[in-house]
Amino acid sequence: MAAEKAEMDALKKECDGLRTQIEAARKAVNDGNMTSAAGSATEVGRVQLKLRKSLKGHLAKIYSMHWSSDSRSMISASQDGKLLVWDTHTGNKLVAVPLKSAWVMSVAFAPSGNLVASGGLDNMCTVSNIKAASPKTLRELDAHTGYLSCCRFLSDTEILTASGDTTCCLWDLETGKQKIIFTNHIGDCMSLALSKDENTFVSGACDSLAKLWDLREGTCKQTFSGHTSDINAIQFFPNGNAFVTGSDDCSCKMYDLRSDQEVITYQDGSLNAGVTSVSLSNSGRLIFAGYDDFNCHIWDSLKGEKVGVLSGHDNRVSCTGVPADGMGVCTGSWDSFLKLWN
């Protein structure tokens, strides 16, 4: 026993030593800070987005939403056991996908628009074809041992999932089998974001860490710390060189992949509600963060200031999303409504 313990201690020590070296290497390249670099950027001023549409149709809390790549349709998932595909322009419901399990936590649209995926407490990711006459279940990806917190399509043949069993997984939809399992987190994985070139992705977990992964090799390339509680949401900055996280510690942070470290924290003394979701405007200048205090607050990503708020929901804002063409932002809430703003 003593020998085992000694071995463990030695390993732990080596780990800590390496981590200290990483921190030192990061410090070495840290020759500037965001707020001063952003000094030259023009002020954004007060951002006032108006409510343009309120989409009613769900009968229970909305947990997740995802825009289609055509920037016009959008899918939302609610605990009433349905996925609804909306035409956001007319406000019409295009497709209703009934779910076997009502405890859904995440939904995704494939870039082609043909497939949608959903999952939650059933530990499965169900992929359906919505272009058929009536929605047909294509695959039930069943291998996670924990709830499904997030899923994202790479194409009609591959999908990435994040789970409460602390792993992320890349699946082959043609065979329905796992291709690669990404293990390294020590807490439930809560969300993931795919890079535009689909070579890497980032994940946020309840161990308060964000990790960068190589999609092809299945390895963790880097770990980013700084948050003091669960990371609930994660999104890439549009130029692909950074990502933004939202956490239960009531703050959002931006991490830069090239300089390999945190560059700025978005937090405010008056905001003491956890962040549930983040999304960015097309230029990356504005961050829309949904909070537990029923609002979605808008941050200037470069200057680190709060520049606006979207209020109108009667309960927690559980998901936000900006479509690919950047026309506006959609917020979904536990009050069962989706609202479109710009």
Added chain:
Amino acid sequence: MTINTMAKGGWHRDQMSCFRKMEKVIVAMQDPDMGMKMRNQRLLITIIPHAMTGRDIIDWLMKKSNICEEESLHISGLLVRYGYIYPLKEPRSLVLRPDESPYRFQTPYFWTSTRWPASELDYAIYLAKKNIRKQGELMEYEKERYSVLHKRINHTWDFVVMQAREQLRASKQRRKADRIVLECQEQAYWLINRPPPGARNVLDMGLERPNNTARVTLNSEHYKNEIDTCKRALGRNRVKSSICLEGFMKYSEQYQNHDPIMQGCLPSNPWISDDSAHWTMNLETVPTPTRLRVERWSFSFMELLNDEMGRREFMTYLEKEFSGENLAFWQACEDIKHGESSKIVEKVEEIYRNFLAPGAPRWVNIDSKTMDKTLSGIRHPHRFVMEDAQMHIYFLIKKDSYPRYLKSDLYKNMLAKGIVPQETKKSVFPFMRRQRHSSPSPAQVATQATEEGGNAKGAGQAGTNSAAGSNV
């Protein structure tokens, strides 16, 4: 939620902050000088003191906080839904009616934040009281819950009944008006904390996220993996912060005109004007692309490649230079990477035949090392067998052909021809307040204000009716 977010006593921090804000408003409303004017309300034959109408509440909020009616309705609706104000008529309908319907403030004893979580014992006593007071007064769902509780806390049932009787006896000694008030308050409290089936449960905290740090055993295996990961992470290339930050600035600036939320969009934002012209103009394939779109092709090579029209234009240019096979090769490799597994073998063969074999019709120029590696890889084709060759060609095109394309007449003409849509015409009411596609910043607002009547640059105007917030 992890343990961190739960304050001592198990209260969830997120809802608490909302309650505190609501309580501030409630206290202000009851201020003797500046608060609401209350009056007596007749309820059947009893007179209830200190009541106010829904209309009063709305008006007070509008005046005090200088907000519009819609917002006032929303806030007061929240106050009712969370139990800080309760309706006297139709107590089960927790909505705020902006008319003569009477409402009262909930006593702080019964505030949601004060007595949370509501205890089973208290609920049992409440139901017992109702049952004793008037047989058959319990609703169906209350009867069910009553029997469930009876089974569950059977051991303290004597206490429950005794307490219920005691409380009923004490209340009989009160004046009728007070008694009714207390009953209303208690009922309101329980409607929030034990909502009837089908009613929204505002105190619901959502799916339990089992906090299982025990999922991953921190043994030596784990640490060995950690060490490998750390070693890999340590070896990463790092770029100076200043350069990276500069990159973010530049990107935001470059894309600002292309960000409809920051800068509006022409001819109009379809969500505001209900005119989908913008979308029609920006479909995958259009006869003439917009100028902004063509401009984006010059921002980065990926922008050009990701746009189908851009790729087609670029191909036309390359064909002129007799180097179209490079782009065709790249596209074919992409097709393998993202396509169906069953077709991989035949696609790889096709690529070999067309691009790589000696004397191939569209032979691509790859360095010998990469060529050898690719050719041997082809014998066991898989999704990424063309990766190296594809990378090589990609960088070749990016460094050589792409910059020349941007300087070419072909591109310049495309840019010049690019459509700059006219803003949608203003609506018939010239005196209507100016609508913008989006209203991002005072910087824009300031320029708009000084250019009264003129067209603000970039921030186009959707001139259709102002009832744009259409509810579906």
